[in-house]
Amino acid sequence: MQSDAISRSPGAALAALAGAQFTVMLATSIVNVALPGIRAGVGLSDSGTPWVVNAYGLAFGALLLAGGRAADLLGRRRVLLAGLAVFALSSVAAGLATSPTVLIAARAVQGMGASAIAPASLALVMGLFPPGPGRGRALGVWGAVSGAGGAAGVLLGGVLTQAWGWPWIFHSVALGALVVLAAAAAASVPRTPVTETGRFDLPGTATVTLALTALVWGLTSARGSGWTDPTVLGAFGLAALLLAAFVLVERRHPYPLLPPRLFRTGRVAVGNVLMALLGSVWIALFFFLPLHQQQVLGLSPLVTGVGQLPLAFAIMLGSALAPRISRRAGSTATVAGALLAEAAGLLWLARISVHGGYLADVLGPGILIGLGLSVAFVQLTALSVEGVPQQDAGLAGGLVNTTRQVGGAVGLAVLATLAGATTGRAEAAHQPYLEALTAGYRTAFAVSAAVLATAAALALLLARRRPAASRGEAGSRPTPAAHR
Numbered sequence: 088m089q090s091d092a093i094s095r096s097p098g099a100a101l102a103a104l105a106g107a108q109f110t111v112m113l114a115t116s117i118v119n120v121a122l123p124g125i126r127a128g129v130g131l132s133d134s135g136t137p138w139v140v141n142a143y144g145l146a147f148g149a150l151l152l153a154g155g156r157a158a159d160l161l162g163r164r165r166v167l168l169a170g171l172a173v174f175a176l177s178s179v180a181a182g183l184a185t186s187p188t189v190l191i192a193a194r195a196v197q198g199m200g201a202s203a204i205a206p207a208s209l210a211l212v213m214g215l216f217p218p219g220p221g222r223g224r225a226l227g228v229w230g231a232v233s234g235a236g237g238a239a240g241v242l243l244g245g246v247l248t249q250a251w252g253w254p255w256i257f258h259s260v261a262l263g264a265l266v267v268l269a270a271a272a273a274a275s276v277p278r279t280p281v282t283e284t285g286r287f288d289l290p291g292t293a294t295v296t297l298a299l300t301a302l303v304w305g306l307t308s309a310r311g312s313g314w315t316d317p318t319v320l321g322a323f324g325l326a327a328l329l330l331a332a333f334v335l336v337e338r339r340h341p342y343p344l345l346p347p348r349l350f351r352t353g354r355v356a357v358g359n360v361l362m363a364l365l366g367s368v369w370i371a372l373f374f375f376l377p378l379h380q381q382q383v384l385g386l387s388p389l390v391t392g393v394g395q396l397p398l399a400f401a402i403m404l405g406s407a408l409a410p411r412i413s414r415r416a417g418s419t420a421t422v423a424g425a426l427l428a429e430a431a432g433l434l435w436l437a438r439i440s441v442h443g444g445y446l447a448d449v450l451g452p453g454i455l456i457g458l459g460l461s462v463a464f465v466q467l468t469a470l471s472v473e474g475v476p477q478q479d480a481g482l483a484g485g486l487v488n489t490t491r492q493v494g495g496a497v498g499l500a501v502l503a504t505l506a507g508a509t510t511g512r513a514e515a516a517h518q519p520y521l522e523a524l525t526a527g528y529r530t531a532f533a534v535s536a537a538v539l540a541t542a543a544a545l546a547l548l549l550a551r552r553r554p555a556a557s558r559g560e561a562g563s564r565p566t567p568a569a570h571r
Contacts, residue, residue, distance in 0.1 A: 097215045097216065100211070100215055101212065101215065101216075101225055101228060102270075103267065103270040103271045104167075104208040104211055104212055104271070105228050105229060105232045106232075106263075106266075106267040106270060107167065107171065107204050107208045107267050107271065108204075108205065108208055108209075108229060108232050108233055108236070109232040109233075109235070109236040109239075109263075110171075110174070110204075110236070110260065110263045110264050110267055111147075111174075111201045111204050111205055111236070112232070112233050112235075112236030112240070113236045113239060113240045113243070113260060113263065114143060114174075114178070114197060114201065114240070114260050115140070115143065115144065115236075115240065115370060115373070116236070116240030116241055116244070116370075116373040117240035117241070117243055117244040117256045117259075117260060118139050118140060118240075118244065118256060119140070119240070119241055119244060119373055119374055119377045119378070120241050120244035120245045120248060120377045120381070120388045120391055120392055121244050121247075121248040121253040121256050121388065122136055122139065122377075122378070123381065123382075124248055124252065124253040124388075125139060125190070125253045128252075128253055128254075129184060129185060129186055129187050129189075129190050130186070130187060131187050131190075132187075135187055135191075137374075137499065137500070137503050138191050138194075139190065139191065139194060140370065140374060140499060141303060141496050141499060141500065142191045142192075142194040142195045142198065143194040143195065143197055143198040143201070144198065144370060144492050144493075144495055144496040144499070145195070145198065145299060145300060145303050145492075145493075145496045146194075146195040146196070146197075146198030146199050146201075146202065147198035147199075147201045147202050147205075147488075147492045148198075148202075148299065148488070148489050148491075148492030148493035148494075148495070148496055149202075149295065149296040149299045149300065149489075149493065150198070150199055150202035150292070150296060151202045151205060151206055151485040151486070151488045151489040151492065152292070152295070152344050152345060152482070152485045152486060152489055153202070153287070153288075153292045153344065153485075154166065154170070154202040154203040154204075154205070154206050154207065154481075154485050155206035155207075155210070155481040155482040155483070155484055155485020155486065155488075156287065156288070156344060156481065156482055156485065157203065157287070157481075158203070158206050158207040158210055158481030158484075158485075159210070159479065159480070159481040159482055160286075160287070163207040163208075163210050163211050163214075163481060164207075164211070164271070166203050166207040166481075167203065167204060167207040167208055167211070167271055168268060168271060168272060169203060170200045170201065170202070170203025170204040170207065171200070171204060171264050171265075171267060171268040171271065172200075172268060173196065173199060173200035173203070174197055174200030174201060174204060174260075174261075174264045175200075175261045175264035175265050175268065176261075177193050177194075177196035177197040177199075177200060178193075178197055178257045178258070178260045178261035178264060179257070179258065179261045180193040180196070181193035181194055181197060181257040182254040182255065182256075182257030182258045182261070183254070193257075202485075202488075205484065205485070205488045206481050206482070206484035206485035206488060207481060207484075208484075209229070209468075209472075209480075209484035209487075209488070210480035210481040210483075210484045212225055212226075212229060213472060213480045213484070214480065220410070222469075223410035223413070223414075223469070224410060226409075226410070226465050226468055226469055227406050227407050227408075227409055227410050227465055228406070229406075229465070229468065230402075230405075230406035230409060230461050230462075230464045230465035230468065231402065231403045231406035231407060231461065233406075233464060235399045235402050235403050235406075239395075239399055240373070241373060241376075241377050241391065241392050241395040242392035242393060242395050242396060242399070243256070243259065243392065244256050244388065244392060245387070245388035245389045245390070245391050245392025245393070246388075246389055246392055247259055248388045248389075249387060249388045249389040250389075286342055287342075288336070288337075288340050288342055288343055288344040290336045290340065291333060291336045291337055291340060291343060291344035291345070292344055294329050294330075294332045294333040294336055295329075295330070295333045295344070297325075297329050298325075298326045298329035298330045298332075298333060299326070299493055299496075301322045301323075301325045301326040301329065302322070302323070302326035302497065303496045303497060303500050304322050305319050305320075305321075305322030305323045305326065306497060306500030306501055306504060308322065309500075309504050345482075345486070346479075346482075348479075349475070349479060349482060349483065349486065354470045354471075354473050354474070355470075355471055355472075355473070355474075355475065355483065355486070357470060357546075357549045358467050358468075358469075358470030358471030358472075358473070358487065359471050359486055359487055359490040360490075360545070360549070361422065361426075361463075361467050361470075361542055361545065361546055361549075362467045362468075362471060362487055362490045362491050362494070363490040363491065363493070363494035364494065364538055364539070364541070364542035364545070365426070365460070365463055365464065365467060365491065365494070365539070365542065366490065366491035366492060366493070366494030366495040366498065367494040367495060367497060367498025367501075367535075367538055368429075368433070368498055368502075368535035368538055368539060369460065369491070369495055369498075370495035370496070370498065370499050371495070371498050371499045371502045371503075371531060371535060372433075372456065372535065374499055374503075375502070375506070375528050375531050375532070376436075376449070376453075377391050377395075378528070379439060379449075379525070379528050380394060380445065380449065382521075382524060383439075383441060383521055383524060383525050383528070384443070384444065384445060386445070394445055394449065394450075394453075395453075397450060397453055397454050397457070398453040398454065398456065398457040399457070400457070401453070401454045401455075401456075401457025401458045401461070402457040402458075402460060402461040403461070404457075404458065404461075405425075405457060405458040405459070405460070405461030405462045405465075406461040406462070406464070406465050408462065409421070409425075409461065409462040409465035409466060410465070412462060413466055413469075418466055418469070418470065419546060419547065421462060421466050422463055422466045422467060422470070422543075422546045423543045423544075423546045423547050424462075424543075425458075425459045425460075425461075425462035425463035425466065426459065426463050426539045426540070426542050426543035426546065427459070427539070427540065427543045428455060428458060428459030428462075429455070429456050429458075429459030429460050429463065429539050430459070430535075430536040430537075430539035430540045430543065431455060431459075431536070432452045432453070432454075432455035432456035432459060433452070433456060433532050433533070433535045433536035433539065434532070434533065434536040435451065435452040435455065436448070436449070436452040436453075436456070436532045437529045437530075437532040437533040437536065438529075439525060439528060439529060439532075440525060441519075441521045441522050441525050467487075468487060471483065471486070471487035471490075472484065472487065498535075498538075502531040502534060502535065503531075505527075505530050505531060505534060506527035506528060506530055506531040507527060508527075509523075509526050509527040509529075509530040510523045510524055510526060510527035511523075513526045513527070
């Protein structure tokens with residue numbers, strides 16, 4: 088049987104599943120270097136430009152819970168393949184777009200495909216590798232491709248934009264998705280029997296998706312319209328009402344999108360809270376850093392992309408070392424230390440200046456950030472799925488990706504607003520444009536450092552309060568085994 092073949096050789100399956108995760112993360116950051124060209128090519132405004140990133144991240148984050156539930160109900164391999172197909176087709180549509188509406192809509196559909204890929208592939212990894220050193224190493228690979236996908240996206244985006252133009256960043260992502268689809272459809276990824284019963288929580292999915300859309304739209308619009316603008320305040324009010332409706336729907340639905348039982352196992356709640364804070368600065372980093380390199384330092388898209396290689400290597404190194412560090416120092420100390428290391432790197436990055444350069448201002452902080460980010464991501468992923476039964480593995484994978492993506496969308500909106508406000512005040516004080524722009528980026532990096540320092544303190548605090556049944560290290564307790 089196919090599942091038996093997989094149990095004898097899980098390496099090929101892990102490679103295909105890691106490739107799927109890499110493609111999803113690549114699509115998050117590959118547009119960042121190309122944003123100036125995309126803005127000119129389709130006629131985007133300054134306020135509309137962040138939506139090229141946010142449309143993908145928001146659809147991805149808002150639908151991940153539904154994607155995870157679909158994987159548990161319909162079979163994880165089936166959902167993975169369908170998600171890759173949708174992802175590839177929408178990537179082609181984004182590359183052919185000639186207007187802001189078509190481009191942003193294609194990016195949203197791309198995020199929908201990603202919302203099926205990520206939880207299904209993570210659940211398959213959990214099924215292939217039982218708790219212990221093997222799962223730790225598999226999650227190390229997972230963290231490496233997740234973080235490296237973000238950094239590699241900047242490099243590939245720079246190369247393709249300079250060589251053939253911005254549409255090819257989307258065409259290349261489509262090609263990558265098709266390659267992964269072919270590999271996943273082969274014998275390497277197991278067919279998963281469906282053992283769960285129930286039905287989709289459509290009201291819950293609709294209310295939480297609309298709530299998150301209203302929230303991020305309000306945060307993004309506040310940058311240009313101001314926080315007291317009636318439209319912005321209306322968006323926040325609508326988001327609050329829809330979130331309240333989501334809570335009511337979840338209490339009454341027989342098969343809720345987010346069942347309370349998920350938070351009674353392991354350290355799921357702790358891991359997801361911290362992952363949301365990590366995600367709030369993750370996407371913003373790969374948004375602001377390439378803009379600083381191009382708009383302030385004057386680097387070309389290609390040179391900007393090459394400049395991300397040390398960051399990518401640091402991410403891969405940190406992901407490989409994370410399980411070993413956790414075994415020696417403990418998961419809580421590892422998470423707190425990694426978050427503080429990344430915060431230190433961001434604080435260092437907050438010293439950038441108009442008259443600086445890549446070697447002086449970007450290289451060192453980038454390496455430190457990459458090491459901290461990757462170790463924290465691997466450990467928080469492990470915490471977020473610790474103790475979860477295999478029948479809820481897809482949902483747990485969807486939840487941890489949801490908190491990271493939604494945290495990233497909200498974080499980018501807030502940090503872009505703060506950076507824009509700082510730049511506006513500096514220009515009002517008659518500072519030169521590049522100095523004003525740099526002041527805005529410094530604000531974004533400094534606030535990001537403060538968020539991560541707070542997350543490190545919260546990790547130590549929550550660890551002291553966790554239930555007695557959850558005091559083992561991440562991945563140390565067995566969970567029911569099942570081929571899914």
